[in-house]
Amino acid sequence: MTFTATFLFHDSLNDFLRKFQKQQRLEYKFEGKPSVKDAIEAQGVPHPEIAQILVDGEPVSFQYLLKPNDFVEVFPATKNQIPEAKLLQPKLPETIRFVLDVHLGKLAKALRMLGFDTVYRNDLDDKTIAELAQNENRIVLTRDVNLLKMKAINWGYWLRSQFLEEQLAEVIQYFKLQNKFAPFTRCLECNGLIHEVRKEDVLGVLPPNTRKYFSEFYQCESCRKVYWKGSHYERMQQFIDNFQ
Incomplete structure (x- = not known):
């Protein structure tokens, strides 16, 4: 039997939706008892950018099992008024470290220039990136939405722009890095000190x-x-x- 739930994605999460879906209540058809996380990601929104999920006004976890006629609101990590205790994402590590996908070599050098520990190689596959993120508490930066949907990834961000300076500005603003620069302390080529x-x-x-x-x-x-x-x-x- 097929059931229906209604989803509303807020603010920057609309970046992952098609033009005609943005800022709209979306009907989602499902069978069985999928988790709300799976239902959200099936609609294109990766879990690392989600701060809170409300079902009929009540906060739930990613593991919540979707029920017929649920009204689901999904809020981004940029929603500052959400109390920290109710955030779905774990708190960022004290030391900020990144791992970047194979398309972001210029951004990797820029982050290293600012002093951030940034792993980048042009031969890293998605599985290796996810493992590095999990094992070394790294934030994943990518232009590949599907990479961010990998279960092992706790923190990540999908870059909206394709241009270096705009990408760097996005990352600095999103992760509040303005006071964390340590310029010229890392090698631009290999990330060494x-x-x-x-x-x-x-x-x-x-x-x-x-x-x-x-x-x-x-x-x-x-x-x-x-x-x-x-x-x-x-x-x-x-x-x-x-x-x-």
């Missing part, structure tokens, strides 16, 4: 003009890449200033 080193210790890898005109150097403890405050540093500093 960067430390100041003596010039004589890296002379062998410096271009001639760099060796001549610069005296302050930093090196990644993992991949050994060397950094100095050339014109590229000034451009990166200007980029960072746009988000502070």
